[in-house]
Amino acid sequence: MPAAPPSTTWADHARSELARAGLRTGGARAEVVGLLAEQGCVLSAQAIHERLREADRRVGLASVYRALDVLTTLKLVHRLDVDGTACYEPADPSGEHHHHAICRHCGRMSAFEDPALETLIDELGRRLGYAVDAHDVVLRGACPDCAPR
Amino acid sequence: MPAAPPSTTWADHARSELARAGLRTGGARAEVVGLLAEQGCVLSAQAIHERLREADRRVGLASVYRALDVLTTLKLVHRLDVDGTACYEPADPSGEHHHHAICRHCGRMSAFEDPALETLIDELGRRLGYAVDAHDVVLRGACPDCAPR
DNA sequence: GACCTTACTGAAAACGATTCCCACTTCCAG
DNA sequence: CTGGAAGTGGGAATCGTTTTCAGTAAGGTC
Numbered sequence: 001m002p003a004a005p006p007s008t009t010w011a012d013h014a015r016s017e018l019a020r021a022g023l024r025t026g027g028a029r030a031e032v033v034g035l036l037a038e039q040g041c042v043l044s045a046q047a048i049h050e051r052l053r054e055a056d057r058r059v060g061l062a063s064v065y066r067a068l069d070v071l072t073t074l075k076l077v078h079r080l081d082v083d084g085t086a087c088y089e090p091a092d093p094s095g096e097h098h099h100h101a102i103c104r105h106c107g108r109m110s111a112f113e114d115p116a117l118e119t120l121i122d123e124l125g126r127r128l129g130y131a132v133d134a135h136d137v138v139l140r141g142a143c144p145d146c147a148p149r
Numbered sequence: 150m151p152a153a154p155p156s157t158t159w160a161d162h163a164r165s166e167l168a169r170a171g172l173r174t175g176g177a178r179a180e181v182v183g184l185l186a187e188q189g190c191v192l193s194a195q196a197i198h199e200r201l202r203e204a205d206r207r208v209g210l211a212s213v214y215r216a217l218d219v220l221t222t223l224k225l226v227h228r229l230d231v232d233g234t235a236c237y238e239p240a241d242p243s244g245e246h247h248h249h250a251i252c253r254h255c256g257r258m259s260a261f262e263d264p265a266l267e268t269l270i271d272e273l274g275r276r277l278g279y280a281v282d283a284h285d286v287v288l289r290g291a292c293p294d295c296a297p298r
Numbered sequence: 299g300a301c302c303t304t305a306c307t308g309a310a311a312a313c314g315a316t317t318c319c320c321a322c323t324t325c326c327a328g
Numbered sequence: 329c330t331g332g333a334a335g336t337g338g339g340a341a342t343c344g345t346t347t348t349c350a351g352t353a354a355g356g357t358c
Contacts, residue, residue, distance in 0.1 A: 006257045006324080008166075010261045013279045017316065023285050023334085023335095024326090024334060024335065026178065026324085026325085026335090027335060027336065028335075029335080029336095030339085043308065044315090045256040045315080045316080046314090046315075048356065058337085059336090059337085060336060060337035060338065060340085061316090061337085062316090062317075062336080062337065062339090063335080063336055064241075064336075065315095065316065065317070066317095066336085067334085069307085081231070081232070081233055082230070083231075084230060084233060084234075084235060084314085084315080084344080085314090086233060086316085091292055096227075101274070101277055101279050101281070103279075104282075104289045108278075110276055110277060111299090112273060112276075114269075116269060117269055117273065120263075120265060120266055120269060121184070121266075121286070121288065124261060124263055124266065124288070125250070125288055125290065127209065127249055127261075128259060128261055128288075128293075129292070129293035130250050130259075130288060130290050130291065130292055130293065130296075131248070131290045131291040131301085132288045132289065132290035133289065133290045133291075134283070134288075134290065135286070136286070136288060136289075136290045137270070137284070137285070137286050138284065138285045139270065139274055139277070139279060139281045139283075139284045140274070140281065140282065140283045140284065140285075141274065141281035141282045141283065142280040142282075142335080143278070144278035144279065144281055145278075146354060147279075147280040171306060172305080172306095173306065173353090173354055173355075174306095174307060175306090175353085176307065176352095176353080176354090177306075177307060177308085178306085178307095183329070193344090194344080195343095195344075207308085208307090208308085209307065209308035210308085210309090210310065210345090211307080211308065211309080211310095211345090211346080211347085212307055212308070214339080214344095214345065214346070215306085215307085215346095218346095230336080233315080233316080233343090233344080234343090234344065235345085237309080291355085
């Protein structure tokens, strides 16, 4: 499990970006930001909704989706489609990010990062004439626990 | 646009693999294989259904999904989730494959391949202790036409 | 070729994720 | 205050996908 990024930093960054975009604070959006900040790993919209409920923060599911949509547009969170369900995680303002490997058997997700991969992808974008502003890499297979050997 | 792979070859391969798996021939599954064979690029289940309709091959939508499920399990097609919708394309028996770049503006999809990327991903899987049997790479941004410069 | 078993199929219902709609609340400016 | 716009929650609607079920047909057996 990767260490959680400095939560307060991202949350503050997100809040100021939201303000800068002329959006009001308070309410559901703030709750979503708050919850995402303390989560290191990807969460589905429904999972976020559920956790907020558990924490007695009543937030409508629709508002969670709306908040995530805004955050994604502002590039404050990364969205990742896995098995037809969208998952979200805070995006480090520095641009630093990781990718995921998903186990076919236990469904667990591991994160990894690799500078060489990033460099290669940049170069590929350039070769295609694309102005690449995001990319996903997903590995699928058997994790060390599920495929002992 | 990449040249279409030798259609007959993949279709034949697919048919023989299906037979080898003890599955019956004829009917909806054959239609799906036939259609996929002549399509170079990714297609959603709904798109496949629609095209079969247009070609007067009446195939139920459920059967299209079922056929795609079988083909995916047998690794005869690759499945790619894009924007929460599953898309499929024939998988070359040689294992050779490509990845995709999607334009944020026009939505068009370009394919590319890169041996170095494949090598790097293999190595990453090894480093993680993962028995990686599939991987996706998706680039997003502005295509050359939409971002002139 | 007739028969039987069982896989396969299509249509419709069920389903889960996401979006839309609408009435209500909250915030802010005047 | 007060009016308007942004934001919100809940439920209805939508979309892609899966399941259910009754009917069809493939493939082996005689």
